[in-house]
Amino acid sequence: MRLGVDAGRVATKVAALRDGALVVGVSVPARGGVAVSLRRALTALRESPALRDSLHLGDAPGLGGGPGPRGSADRRDSRGSPGSPGVRASAPGPGAGGPYGGAEAVVVTADLPAGELEPVGVLRIGAPAHAALGPLAGWPERVRGASRTAVVRGGHTLTGFPLAPLDRDAVRAFAAEAGRAGLTSFAVTAAGSPTSAAHELAAAALIAAEVPGARITLSYEFGRPGLRERENSAVLNAALRPAAERLADEAGDVLARAGIGAPLCFARNAGGLVGAEYYRRYPVVAHASAAGSALAGAVRLAGVDSAIVADASPREVRLGVVEAGRPRPGPGGGADLPGLSPGGVPLNMSLPMLRRAVLPAGREELLEGVAALRRAAPGLPSLLVGGACRKAGDAGGADRAGERPDVAAALGPDWTVPAGAELAGAVGAAAAQVSAEVERIVYATGRAELEHELADARDEALARVVSAGAAPGSARVASVSRNPLSYLPDGLYRVRVVAAGTTG
Amino acid sequence: MTGGGVEDDPRDRAGDAARANAVGAGELGFLAAGSRVFAPGAADSSFRAAREWARGLLTANGPVPLVDAGELPPDAMVAAVSLVGSTTAFGEYLPGGDEPVRAVRALEGRLGERIAAVVPLNTAAENALLPLVAAASLGVPLVDGDGTGRVFPLLEQTTFALGGVTPAPLALAGPLGDVVVVDSAAQRVEELVRPLVLAAGGWVVAACYPARAGKLAESLVPGSVSRLVAAGRPGAPRAVAAPYGVRVLCSGRVTAVEQGPEPGPGRRLPSRPASILVREHGGLARLIRLEAYNEILMALADGAVAATAPDQICLISTADGTVVDVDRAAAGMDVEVVVLRAAPAWHTGAGRALGGPQVFGLGVPG
Numbered sequence: 001m002r003l004g005v006d007a008g009r010v011a012t013k014v015a016a017l018r019d020g021a022l023v024v025g026v027s028v029p030a031r032g033g034v035a036v037s038l039r040r041a042l043t044a045l046r047e048s049p050a051l052r053d054s055l056h057l058g059d060a061p062g063l064g065g066g067p068g069p070r071g072s073a074d075r076r077d078s079r080g081s082p083g084s085p086g087v088r089a090s091a092p093g094p095g096a097g098g099p100y101g102g103a104e105a106v107v108v109t110a111d112l113p114a115g116e117l118e119p120v121g122v123l124r125i126g127a128p129a130h131a132a133l134g135p136l137a138g139w140p141e142r143v144r145g146a147s148r149t150a151v152v153r154g155g156h157t158l159t160g161f162p163l164a165p166l167d168r169d170a171v172r173a174f175a176a177e178a179g180r181a182g183l184t185s186f187a188v189t190a191a192g193s194p195t196s197a198a199h200e201l202a203a204a205a206l207i208a209a210e211v212p213g214a215r216i217t218l219s220y221e222f223g224r225p226g227l228r229e230r231e232n233s234a235v236l237n238a239a240l241r242p243a244a245e246r247l248a249d250e251a252g253d254v255l256a257r258a259g260i261g262a263p264l265c266f267a268r269n270a271g272g273l274v275g276a277e278y279y280r281r282y283p284v285v286a287h288a289s290a291a292g293s294a295l296a297g298a299v300r301l302a303g304v305d306s307a308i309v310a311d312a313s314p315r316e317v318r319l320g321v322v323e324a325g326r327p328r329p330g331p332g333g334g335a336d337l338p339g340l341s342p343g344g345v346p347l348n349m350s351l352p353m354l355r356r357a358v359l360p361a362g363r364e365e366l367l368e369g370v371a372a373l374r375r376a377a378p379g380l381p382s383l384l385v386g387g388a389c390r391k392a393g394d395a396g397g398a399d400r401a402g403e404r405p406d407v408a409a410a411l412g413p414d415w416t417v418p419a420g421a422e423l424a425g426a427v428g429a430a431a432a433q434v435s436a437e438v439e440r441i442v443y444a445t446g447r448a449e450l451e452h453e454l455a456d457a458r459d460e461a462l463a464r465v466v467s468a469g470a471a472p473g474s475a476r477v478a479s480v481s482r483n484p485l486s487y488l489p490d491g492l493y494r495v496r497v498v499a500a501g502t503t504g
Numbered sequence: 505m506t507g508g509g510v511e512d513d514p515r516d517r518a519g520d521a522a523r524a525n526a527v528g529a530g531e532l533g534f535l536a537a538g539s540r541v542f543a544p545g546a547a548d549s550s551f552r553a554a555r556e557w558a559r560g561l562l563t564a565n566g567p568v569p570l571v572d573a574g575e576l577p578p579d580a581m582v583a584a585v586s587l588v589g590s591t592t593a594f595g596e597y598l599p600g601g602d603e604p605v606r607a608v609r610a611l612e613g614r615l616g617e618r619i620a621a622v623v624p625l626n627t628a629a630e631n632a633l634l635p636l637v638a639a640a641s642l643g644v645p646l647v648d649g650d651g652t653g654r655v656f657p658l659l660e661q662t663t664f665a666l667g668g669v670t671p672a673p674l675a676l677a678g679p680l681g682d683v684v685v686v687d688s689a690a691q692r693v694e695e696l697v698r699p700l701v702l703a704a705g706g707w708v709v710a711a712c713y714p715a716r717a718g719k720l721a722e723s724l725v726p727g728s729v730s731r732l733v734a735a736g737r738p739g740a741p742r743a744v745a746a747p748y749g750v751r752v753l754c755s756g757r758v759t760a761v762e763q764g765p766e767p768g769p770g771r772r773l774p775s776r777p778a779s780i781l782v783r784e785h786g787g788l789a790r791l792i793r794l795e796a797y798n799e800i801l802m803a804l805a806d807g808a809v810a811a812t813a814p815d816q817i818c819l820i821s822t823a824d825g826t827v828v829d830v831d832r833a834a835a836g837m838d839v840e841v842v843v844l845r846a847a848p849a850w851h852t853g854a855g856r857a858l859g860g861p862q863v864f865g866l867g868v869p870g
Binding site: 126128129130131132133137138157158163191192194225228229321328346348353372373375376377378483484485486487489494 | 785
């Protein structure tokens, strides 16, 4: 069994999946932070008759009388394996009492509050840029205010040659000053680090020596060319780390007290998941992951692998496309993903393409978005999910249902609301698998050299997916792409490797 | 935009949009949007950086006056300004901010006189914004026009060249502090400049094609900047950015992208060839083959030539209406193949000789 947790601003939902199908889910109002809501949701789930039935009777047809309002059971037949014989055996596991003893993983999708962003020591290595393009340009004052920035000499060309020697004295001086200002989170970005990270690594060693206990994020870990976006991603990661550590600690504690020994994981915002240890170091990959989880959960609930999805929260409706189980990526930048980018600064992650509308005022926008997605992805079914997907009267729910616009009516006919639709985010989180990616620029003047570089990138992606929580035996390369760069010499390629694995 | 026919001719509406006579921070957003209506080759990072740079300057220095070439004194010296090199490099090695001024001052030193105005070499994406940045930095007006009406890979492929203006002397300034002045015959410029650009960090600002305003007025594609400002306004039809006509060749799905062979030593082009195959949705379900060399140069429909350079051929994503970079085209994308008619200067014997497909080593079958 896998548990998915969708810790939204209005409600916290937990879904239990067995063999990829929803067994039971609950929703409780979000109050008192993610960990507190998680504890209450787990308690509610444990007390749900459906879970008990499922665990102790082990027979899918016994699940509390079919689909009902949120707070009781929503079920789908698990395709091909009703009444799994493994259920009884998976109930109370060794050393972990209670009904969750057999859980394989608990996957959380949560937004860290923007108010918890820590100030960051931002070090850029390269030539000084125009003021409009400097470190933290465009960031909100609440982050800029207490942060420190510096630009020091160094960096590499795209073909891997040093632009200048790293100015080690300047790095030390910056680290010492930031340390005196009380900063412990650092983000280091060197020009050319998608090709060579040597100066970022050297600067990290210098900072660590000056500021004991410093948490240092290096931009090459988000290794796409485009310095500002890479730097902003590194800064956001650094700013999120303290809050992410607290969340991982608290959620881990809640699970331990609930007798759940399964690994704690976090859904990635671009699909997939990472383990808690990885999340503590790279929280930005899991930040604002609710939108992608809901898209992935919708197709799973409907038993299809591709669809146009409307995810209706009480605040807004988000539209996206899922193809072969994965959200279609957007143009990049992250500004279109709500809650991800502070002040709308550009980031460099592959995030789901989303269109958003706030009802009732945004009905035209909503319909225009639907038309655009249907043009872009013709012939796909249309699914409506999310906490506000049912009409106010239909849902005996935890949300303030009376104020809710009628999303289904606004969308018109041809939309399917799958059973368990309110839990789509939790279902998508629960169903995710471990994934990690490596992106870099390689300079290879011959075929053998290119093959060597590709093999190296594959190895790093596999190592990274294991460090993200995959069982070593399960780690595999999911995709490799390489594209030559225009208007640059032959032999320069952008290489991207995605690796995947399972937690078990 | 629906498939098949030629869109409304925006020249019919030319009088509708009040012509901008300055570009300030307010118009910048429209110009930026308009510059991407038909522009390939715009990596997001570099485009954002160029836009933020321009926004910073326009906010600090105020709007840049926009003038017709004919409004300047006929003997005023004007230089074209362009980004040369890789947009990926531009997004990675960010401008220090003084590149346009360093390039123009070096050119002025070579010429022995001051530049009175700046003109865009082309107005695709970053190249619509950098001349504006240059004009704002120098405190001179921006000429409302450009030297191609589209974008070509080679520096010498301009209507300025067709009008008898030479690219050199030209000056390059890169993000690492380098300044280089090149003075050579037109057909030598490309070969000299490309390795310099790489050594300078992968991109430079070039100040080139110095010319008297009177001469320039005869050879530029007029009105490009104000047209893009109009085309970038919310709700403006896409065709506003295509003054000489635009048609949809087909709507379909990319079925394959084939990388061509490594270029031989005799190649003058900055990168490798690629072929993109598009299967038409519905209709005749034709197979459209696009031959690309950084830009798409020829479209074959079931083997017959359907469009060639100097007309501009671009792929527009059905998903979001943005132009698909040749580099990023991938099997499975739904696209429209769109053809923009080139400016009249390109549809002359000399124009086709400079901008036609044979320049890129593509023969025209049949």
